Amino acid sequence: MDTCTWIGQGECCTQASIEGRSYCTDHIWLVYKEGTRLARRKKDLKTVDSVRTWQTLMDEAVQELEEEGWDFRLERWEPET
Numbered sequence: 001m002d003t004c005t006w007i008g009q010g011e012c013c014t015q016a017s018i019e020g021r022s023y024c025t026d027h028i029w030l031v032y033k034e035g036t037r038l039a040r041r042k043k044d045l046k047t048v049d050s051v052r053t054w055q056t057l058m059d060e061a062v063q064e065l066e067e068e069g070w071d072f073r074l075e076r077w078e079p080e081t
């Protein structure tokens with residue numbers, strides 16, 4: 001089983017990642033939120049390298065979550081139908 005690749009304030013996450021994903025259920029959502037926050041600040045940033053990194057992570061997280069059925073509006077998994 002893979003481990004979450006989240007590195008927050010220098011502390012690596014030790015939780016198991018979602019099967020086939022890079023992050024655990026806690027951090028894949030944090031990656032999405034952080035990416036959104038930084039994307040909003042994009043206009044104000046002189047350098048965009050860190051933003052681009054976060055956007056890449058966000059895009060990956062969004063795609064993965066949507067594939068898994070995550071509802072971003074409701075912030076929960078959509079029920080199986």
Ligand SMILES: [Zn+2]
Pocket residue numbers: 004005006013014015023024025026027028
């Ligand atoms: Zn994690």
